[in-house]
Amino acid sequence: MTRYIRHAAVFCALLLVALLVNATRIQVVQAGRYDDNPANRRATIARYDQKRGDILVGGKPVTGSRDTGEQLRYERTYTNGPLYAPVTGFASQVYGTTLLEHSGDAVLSGTDPLLTPFPLWNDLTRAQSPGGNVVTTLNRAAQQAAYEGLGGRKGAVAAVEPSTGRVLALVSSPSYDPAVLSGNSAATERSWARLNSDPDKPMLNRAVRQTYPPGSTFKVVTAAAALDAGVVTDVDKPTDSPDPYTLPGTSTTLTNEGDGCADASLRAAFEWSCNTVFAKLGVDVGVADMAATAEDFGFNDAGLRIPFSVAPSTFDTSVDKAQLALSSIGQYNTRATPLQMAMVAAAVANGGQVRPPYLVERTTTDDGDTVSTSGSRPVRQAMHPATAVRMKELMEDVVTEGTGTNAAIPGATVGGKTGTAQHGLGNSGTPYAWFVSWAQGERDLEPKVAVAVVVEDASADRGDITGGGVAAPIARAVMEAVLGS
Template sequence: MNKPLRRIAIFCGLLVLALLIRDNWLQYVQADELRTHEKNRRVLIERYAQERGNIIVDGKPVTGSKRTTGSDFAYKRTYKDGPMWAPVTGFASQAYGATQIENLEDGILTGNDDRLFFRRTLDMITGKKQAGGDVVTTLNGSAQRAAFEGLGNKKGAVAALDPSTGKILALASTPSYDPSKIAGNSKNDEKAWTDLSKDPNKPNVNRALRETYPPGSTFKVVTAAAALEHDLYDGPDDKTDSPLPWTLPDTQTELKNEGDLPCKNATLREALRVSCNTVFGKVGADLGKDKMQETAEKFGFNQEQFVPVRANASVWPKDMNRPSTALSSIGQFETATTPLQMAMVTSAIANDGKLMQPYMIDELRAPNLDTIEKTSPKELSRPLSEPNAQKLQEMMETVVQDGTGTNAQIPGVTVGGKTGTAQHGVDNSEDPYAWFISYAKTDDGSPVAVAVVVEDSDADRGDISGGGLAAPIAKNVMKAVIDSKK
């Protein structure tokens, strides 16, 4: 009976061996994957085990940490002016994870980043508690406030850039939410989260980066840039040789202007000033979709931007026939852009044709305020030459001086801009989007370029236009930036 006994012994040995191998697989090979698994609560416990580092604007934190009880998380995130900064900070919630900067720079904020390894080890030896580092943003507090308060209880978004560096100065989105209210894991937080997810106005969407709107007439500056770059016209004061009425190519449909505008054979400057659909539709059609696409993509269209928070790609449709190209060239058809994208367009023009990579994290700081990483401005592309950019600036300045954008005038400052009113919905049945893009220019160049979109309003339909609703907000944002430089 001993032979089978030995075999059984081997069998039992194999059972134990199988367990040992499986254990090595779990605790050695797969250990890291399981330890950092998205469903592993230990990740969160660690994230909230000590005071979290802060997100800094203008040298002051807009976040904080609070000691909590009755939970396995030691600290809870708090926010100052939460709704205003939510599009920048995102949220860090004990129950619902983290987004945006809170998520992307989690390693620095918790102190777990590899670049803090040495310090962490030192702290462990000296018995100090692990501390998180800070994230210093490029934002401008007063510009952000002007943007957020300007939008008020209207639905919309603002993106403002420093054209010479690409620093994001303001990034507002309304309606917004207070990330403090969902930061914990209590019943109240749960209710706030449910309400937030169910809200039809989608306060949790970062409209400045993640919503794409038809740009309407503001897109005409891109079309104008393409016309100048591809030598369709030499300058702002060339007659464009465009008829009125103008029929969309290959169709019987007449393209209409908004009202009885002096668009017949208008110059580019005049066409931009009064916002002629016919002129820019024809420019787009004359250039063709490929040249238009080339310029649009140089401005950043058809590509996601990472600031480092991801911004959706703005769309210049790639597959179009000639009438659609004409419509797209005046910001209709399927053209769609994020507010950030239009701010990039404006900043490239204001920066004499140089498009800088937009970014909002200036610096990562260790707990002892040492700089771990500093972002240096980077050129993204050159959508148009310096002379052409200056020609376009002249045209946009005309728009503000005596065109549709007079509401954006700031005494003593040169302002260039463009209005837009984009219709959308079936048969344009829904409220139009009011757009305004602009830049301000001082003696030291242009400190700010801004794009404002107001989604809808309870106001009169006729009232909704870029000049009326959006331009004053843009003006206040620009003014806030200029004032803060003084």
Template sequence: MNSAIRRLAVAAMILMLALMANSTYLQAFRANEINGRNDNNRVRDSQFSVNRGPILIGSTPVAQSKPSNDRFKYQRTYPSGPVYAPVTGFYSYRFGRAGIELTMNSELNGSDPSMAFRRIIDVISNRPQQGGSVTLTLNAAAQQAAYKGLGSKTGAVVAIEPKTGKILAMATTPSYDPNRLASHDSTKVDAAWKSLNEDKDRPLSNRAAQELYPPGSTFKLVTAAAALSSGKYTPDTKVSSPAELPLPQTTVPLVNEDGKNCGGSNNATLTVALRYSCNTAYGSVGLALGPDALREQAAKFGFGARPLAELPSVATSQFPGDPNEPQTAQSAIGQFDVRATPLQMAMVAAGIANKGEVMKPYLVQNVKTPDLKTVSETKPESLHQAVTPQVASQLTAMMVDVVNNGTGKPGQISGVQVAGKTGTAQTSKDRPPYAWFTAFAPADDPKIAVAVLIEKADIARDDIAGGRLAAPIAKSVMEAVLSQ
């Protein structure tokens, strides 16, 4: 009998210790994770009664909380709605958080460890908890120009300050109004959520950073960078540029879009080949360099890494792992399995603009307590030296030639030298190609680098081209920054 009691006592003690260990583990190591879960109703109810801090551009709120006459006490509002939605995201009782509202949640609701002293003061003085403010790097004029330029098209714009990595604009269309999801009327919120998720154009997706696309001829900048960096090429090196380039292992040749040789020559220079966006020339360069050189150069610009932790679900741009020779030629012109975000292609342009140094892109300028004490400030950080300053200078001159004399003419700005590259990426016969343009200006002292992607526009397939569709939008965004 005593033996049975002892076994029962030991078992009870083990269970008690296990319970204490699990409780300690949850409170000490997983508290932040559990508190941050969108489905944690207790925490969610508590947080909705907090005066959540604003998301700012300069001193202007693009997300803020206002007093409400219901059990939640505060209503989250978005004054500019769809313009900033891809960045701000939404704050919804029913469907959680997205964008900056998600990644900076603890700062915005005041629970972050950096605001611990403030919370102690609030408890002592019997003041309700209040969130801190998050100031973004976005430039209001550039953001408005990007959103207006996209209009009814499906696409995205990203603009970066080359010397720092500050993101000056990040717009996508179609967008959505976060106010619909932040409403306290659950019936209306459910209807809005259903409508947004059933929309085939996916307005909730941030195309600028969360979607991957074939970059098309904008990737020729990476191929040109690899060629110039190899020491085997200069901007004046002549390369094979016929109307059709025979490829090994296949009877299907690589062809130029217009069915002609490059600029009237079967042996164009690298500069002329970039000017006319010559597929056969850069395909032949890619074959000569090989896939490893292209992959390594792409990685130096940021391919293969997640570039922006301040937003959730940012996609990683990709260069194929082991392409054969025909696939390598296609990859060299941004086709086959090469995939990139508009953010990534803006980073390529910004790296060239910044003398070959790619800066880490960032969206959050600083975080402040409710009494305006700065608790964190983002400092510019270098990611890679993608190319040498000499190669960057050569690429800049080649890109200026594209805008002055080639496919990038619609990106010209009066009185300002613009460096740019167009792209038209083929996908499948049943959908139109993607139109791209990436550029920076002024070419001799860059203040802004931009990438524009048009995924879909309501025009004839044969009229789709990067210069025609994307370059004018990039021009308006650059002008918005340069005019300040």
């Protein structure tokens, strides 16, 4: 009898060993395959089983979490969703994450190992830390001013702090409410289809993901290149610039919207945005130096992130002289995002230095303890400091005496540049209205804000005055909001 009991015990022990071996095989050897299996919903259920961390603007959350009581328990909510959508993006149970919701997902979802002092213990117990927070650099008043200034018209606004690169406003219009994509119902699918089929493209982030011909606002870059290269040594000396100007190697002539541009000085040409002067200056500088200056400002940089990616602004380096002339007035293949043009204005305001823009000040735990900060960022010299001083003077003249008077702020020093960018077949499209600027308060030791505004459907007359009439008031409102903060 004892022998039978011993055999049964050995058999049971073998079964136990086999069970343990199989469990080890499943949980260790094949764990990855089971985790990645589309039929495995445990990870998805766990992801939405707790509240998601928040994105903060001015110390206040612009996101939240709603308890649905369903299997995927918590659903993302947004405060003033359309206002902050170009920053937050969306966090959807069906369509994933975008923008800050995507780049900050590890912190917001609680999976970042830096959120807990004992990450190995969490791995063993499969516990998850509460979602942390992402603190942005945005200025609430500036964001609101930019959004209201566009008033639903197609366009975008970007504002940065010149001395640091902190992004103060990032607005794209028309916008959308990310909350309609948060859940997993049929209504979410209908909203997704509607937004993607909308010809106005409300989910397109025009401030950082759309490039436009910058038009005459690019003359800031051309003027800086001409001064740095020594092509212009005296901003008040007449230039050898015929009006009209025949593009090199062609019979095509370039003209101006107004009179008085023939042989105009750089100061006068910048103030009244003479196309003929700047087209010839670009040719005189040459493609190599023009491209080098443009790239120092940030053009042709495919790696810019804030922390989500920014579409590269481009200056064509393989052009003939006629094409270079057009490129130097912000046409032909020259393209820029509003954020890039805000960087151009910021470089002028910051003594010629370009500070890489960034949108996240720091990340924190749910209790507010700092997890990470933005850290130090490299500085690039876009132009000589002496050139930046002269460029500041030229931009101030545009606001005090030229085409940008609508951007003037009483008691503040403001510099700006208007622009009208032609586009479409035969330049038949309604010109884009541009304005780039910077502002320094009466008591400020340095400029506090640089802004770029583009309005796609300006519905105004052609010419640089369009940027001054349509886009400049929006820029002024944003600058006033920052100076008044």
